Amino acid sequence: MIEKEDPIISEEEAAQYDRQIRLWGLDAQKRLRGSRVLLAGVGGLGAELAKNLILAGVKGLTLLDHELVSEESCRAQFLVPVSAKGQNRAQASLERAQNLNPMVEVHADPDRVEDKPDDFFLQFDATASFCTLKEALEVEWSSEKAKASLKRTPVDYFLLHVLLKFRTDKGRDPDPESCADDSQLLRQIRDDVLEAMGLSSDLLSDDFISYCFSEMSPVCAVVGGVLGQEVVKALSQRDAPHRNFFFFDGRKGNGVVDYFGPN
Amino acid sequence: MVQLVGSLRKELADSLSSCKVLVVGAGGIGCELLKNLVLTGFKNIDVIDLDTIDVSNLNRQFLFQKKHVGKSKAEVAKESALQFCPTANITAYHDSIMNPDYNVEFFRKFSLVMNALDNRAARNHVNRMCLAADIPLIESGTAGYLGQVTVIKKGMTECYECVPKPAQKTFPGCTIRNTPSEPIHCIVWAKYLFNQLFGEEDADQEVSPDTADPEAAWNPEETAARATASEKDGDIRRVSTKEWAKSTGYDPIKVFNKLFKDDIMYLLTMDKLWKKRKAPTPLDWQQLENSARPQEESPASSGLKDQQVLDVWGYCQLFRHSVETLRSQLQEKGAGAELVWDKDDPPAMDFVTAAANLRMNIFSMNMKSRFDVKSMAGNIIPAIATTNAVIAGLIVLEGLKILSGELESCRSIFLNKCPNLRKKLLVPCILDKPSPNCYVCASKPEVTVKVNVQKTTVLSLQDKILKERFGMVAPDVQIEDGKGTILISSEEGETEANNNKFLSEFGIRNGSRLQADDFLQDYTLLINVLHTEELERDVEFEVVGEAPDKAPPPQSNKEEVNSITNGNKDSAQPSTSCKVTADDDDLMIIDSDEEVGAPSSSAAVASGTKRKHPDSETGEASTKRPRTDQSAATNYDDDDIIALD
Numbered sequence A: 001m002i003e004k005e006d007p008i009i010s011e012e013e014a015a016q017y018d019r020q021i022r023l024w025g026l027d028a029q030k031r032l033r034g035s036r037v038l039l040a041g042v043g044g045l046g047a048e049l050a051k052n053l054i055l056a057g058v059k060g061l062t063l064l065d066h067e068l069v070s071e072e073s074c075r076a077q078f079l080v081p082v083s084a085k086g087q088n089r090a091q092a093s094l095e096r097a098q099n100l101n102p103m104v105e106v107h108a109d110p111d112r113v114e115d116k117p118d119d120f121f122l123q124f125d126a127t128a129s130f131c132t133l134k135e136a137l138e139v140e141w142s143s144e145k146a147k148a149s150l151k152r153t154p155v156d157y158f159l160l161h162v163l164l165k166f167r168t169d170k171g172r173d174p175d176p177e178s179c180a181d182d183s184q185l186l187r188q189i190r191d192d193v194l195e196a197m198g199l200s201s202d203l204l205s206d207d208f209i210s211y212c213f214s215e216m217s218p219v220c221a222v223v224g225g226v227l228g229q230e231v232v233k234a235l236s237q238r239d240a241p242h243r244n245f246f247f248f249d250g251r252k253g254n255g256v257v258d259y260f261g262p263n
Numbered sequence B: 001m002v003q004l005v006g007s008l009r010k011e012l013a014d015s016l017s018s019c020k021v022l023v024v025g026a027g028g029i030g031c032e033l034l035k036n037l038v039l040t041g042f043k044n045i046d047v048i049d050l051d052t053i054d055v056s057n058l059n060r061q062f063l064f065q066k067k068h069v070g071k072s073k074a075e076v077a078k079e080s081a082l083q084f085c086p087t088a089n090i091t092a093y094h095d096s097i098m099n100p101d102y103n104v105e106f107f108r109k110f111s112l113v114m115n116a117l118d119n120r121a122a123r124n125h126v127n128r129m130c131l132a133a134d135i136p137l138i139e140s141g142t143a144g145y146l147g148q149v150t151v152i153k154k155g156m157t158e159c160y161e162c163v164p165k166p167a168q169k170t171f172p173g174c175t176i177r178n179t180p181s182e183p184i185h186c187i188v189w190a191k192y193l194f195n196q197l198f199g200e201e202d203a204d205q206e207v208s209p210d211t212a213d214p215e216a217a218w219n220p221e222e223t224a225a226r227a228t229a230s231e232k233d234g235d236i237r238r239v240s241t242k243e244w245a246k247s248t249g250y251d252p253i254k255v256f257n258k259l260f261k262d263d264i265m266y267l268l269t270m271d272k273l274w275k276k277r278k279a280p281t282p283l284d285w286q287q288l289e290n291s292a293r294p295q296e297e298s299p300a301s302s303g304l305k306d307q308q309v310l311d312v313w314g315y316c317q318l319f320r321h322s323v324e325t326l327r328s329q330l331q332e333k334g335a336g337a338e339l340v341w342d343k344d345d346p347p348a349m350d351f352v353t354a355a356a357n358l359r360m361n362i363f364s365m366n367m368k369s370r371f372d373v374k375s376m377a378g379n380i381i382p383a384i385a386t387t388n389a390v391i392a393g394l395i396v397l398e399g400l401k402i403l404s405g406e407l408e409s410c411r412s413i414f415l416n417k418c419p420n421l422r423k424k425l426l427v428p429c430i431l432d433k434p435s436p437n438c439y440v441c442a443s444k445p446e447v448t449v450k451v452n453v454q455k456t457t458v459l460s461l462q463d464k465i466l467k468e469r470f471g472m473v474a475p476d477v478q479i480e481d482g483k484g485t486i487l488i489s490s491e492e493g494e495t496e497a498n499n500n501k502f503l504s505e506f507g508i509r510n511g512s513r514l515q516a517d518d519f520l521q522d523y524t525l526l527i528n529v530l531h532t533e534e535l536e537r538d539v540e541f542e543v544v545g546e547a548p549d550k551a552p553p554p555q556s557n558k559e560e561v562n563s564i565t566n567g568n569k570d571s572a573q574p575s576t577s578c579k580v581t582a583d584d585d586d587l588m589i590i591d592s593d594e595e596v597g598a599p600s601s602s603a604a605v606a607s608g609t610k611r612k613h614p615d616s617e618t619g620e621a622s623t624k625r626p627r628t629d630q631s632a633a634t635n636y637d638d639d640d641i642i643a644l645d
Helices: A011-016 A018-033 A044-056 A071-076 A089-100 A118-123 A133-137 A144-150 A156-170 A176-196 A206-211 A217-236 B010-018 B028-040 B073-084 B104-108 B120-133 B173-177 B183-198 B220-232 B241-247 B252-269 B285-291 B312-333 B346-362 B370-377 B385-403 B458-469 B558-565 B582-586 B600-605
Strands: A036-040 A060-064 A105-109 A245-249 A254-258 B020-024 B044-048 B089-093 B112-115 B137-143 B146-152 B411-415 B424-430 B446-451 B475-479 B486-488 B513-518 B523-531 B541-543
Touching (some): A011 A018, A018 A217, A036 A044, A044 A060, A044 A089, A044 A217, A044 B385, A060 A089, A089 A105, A156 A176, A156 A245, A176 A206, A217 B028, B020 B028, B028 B044, B028 B073, B028 B137, B028 B385, B044 B073, B073 B089, B104 B120, B112 B120, B112 B385, B120 B137, B183 B370, B252 B312, B252 B346, B312 B346, B385 B411, B458 B486, B458 B541
Parallel strands (some): B020 B112, B044 B089, B112 B137, B446 B523
Antiparallel strands (some): A245 A254, A254 B424, B146 B411, B411 B424, B446 B541, B475 B513, B513 B523
């Protein structure tokens, strides 16, 4: 829950947050300042989100990540020092994250999110959601109505299904080390997923595969920026959140907000 | 299987390692951009910024920490970026991009130039340099939640100056000096006053009552009579404000009484002005002091200290205190010293807050908090990290397309606050072709300018027309009179003698043609002169073919402006419900994937007016100099902004 607000805003905060207070107001800034956020996963996207929330001035941010720093990590995100290979990714990111804004309490937690007890999550502020991710993905596509809306559905939605299935089956994301095998599997999953939905596999052409192997900094920046602003909106209780998916196509520059879930 | 390095094809990854790119600006967009470039694999990056780090930058310019305040942005940005990619080759310049050292040859070293600027003058200049060097330029801007990216390539797309930008809003002299009706008029007056008392005196920044105000006169003859009378008077109005202030030793109470009592009483004698307006009420220091009630210590409020509005006596005291402080600053600097107004310099900001509010009170306007005055006086554009992060990501993605040789797939991309009718938060648009009449990128650019050749000086031509309006940095001008008479030389001192002469003295008249060159920008502009005696008051020239200078306020959008000027208690932007409104029709939404099978020339079919280009508007057009010490800087508005309808 958002902590009892300290009504006084210090001179230091007023000076540092001046340009954003002028945008979203003092009340919103105070609510941010009373919020604790949990961030699960500090890869490319996670690091962007961490930066955006720390700069915004939340009360606390916990970086939760069980992964270890790899060769790839240093290229993917800017919080992990090049010398930190083999260390826990959350802990390795801690120092730089904290330096972004000393007024925020930044913590690192090396555990797996699945291993956390339910009450662990209670210390963080709830974020509103319109429906669960599961419901959003269980859309019935064979109906006429669904088919009609298909034309305006971003292809990325189906890509999301494919990636999630890969992750479920393999317990990991596609890895450049096993590029050939993983690509084969991705193609197969694409065919299966689309067929199960009653859709043609032409919907998602083969070149999607090359995009599955790593995060790309500028794309993380865009998505991390949009996502960061959504979190700020939720915590500050100001401005309506986007409903409920945001898809970004880095080749075309399209950023689409679309709704998937129970109607 | 295509060979990948990370997400990129090997050829592209290789070219990123070898090519050289330039980032102009290391602020909000610049920091994010530098990070993205380095992580994406760019190895050779030059970054230039003339500014130093301020505490208000720290909410978004994440390469900087508190300990870096006061240091060079470019240099600290480089050091921080090297931390997460020690093998990158970054060169930092703490300098202005308009410095002639950065000539066409300098620009040619780069495969790509990316702007991360906050002012139009620099954008115009880089635009021309990239045209001259034929290097692709990625232009961008942000303001609050909104942002835009676009690509400029000579011969292929519009250049930055193809579509005229709305001119900066200016107010008539008599409004500022005689009949202010809005807080902004009082704030502009207060800034002029600062310069008249402590800074560089400017003939266009008079603060005393304007006796030649046509509205004040009974008949036209009297206007002229009054004007000449005030010159012959020999009274205090002939002495410059600064000289007069010096003669009183900058006594705050004497200065107060002159500006807020005597001058107001003088205005009251111009009774025609007050027939339809509420007359101003003069202030008297002694009276105010006598009737001042001791202020109870207000409990530590839950708002910002700066958001409080004081009472009149409070602003009197603030006025006195700031005058005394500024007086000391002047004394410290020695003889002939001048201060430069800076919104982040507390006594300078205090002075403007006090003076503006006293004047607002005199003219029956509700007074404003220091917070609100600072927004208006300092042209502050609210800024956050996330908008800059998105825009900087888009810049790199466009950059990758350019370096892959896929210029046709480049787009202008607009970031909205809410999804549009097509559910898009990010809206890509096809790039427009160059304008055939562009006075910058057309093959033989030409303009027609209306002036009064008998009243316009050579110096005005240079500063107001060529530099300010037409973006030249170091103009050379010849008259096309068959003799090639040189009117202005960019070499210092060469044509100084011409400065105060009128154009007519050189035989320039209706129909004359001038050739203006800026050799650094490799730019030649032909100017057709149209003589006229009928320009609006306070207007020195008019460019033919353009709408008159009645542009909307140079803020990011009306809502934000209203929120600030209405003194919204929270000083927040109004919380919009994000309903999709008709305003979205203003966007020309053309996406290559929307019109399947249609040729890209279907871009021409879209209806609605195009959203205006990204830009940053400044209150005054002053050149930013490298900030070697706090007082030397002329502060522009913060960060990158865009001007929208």
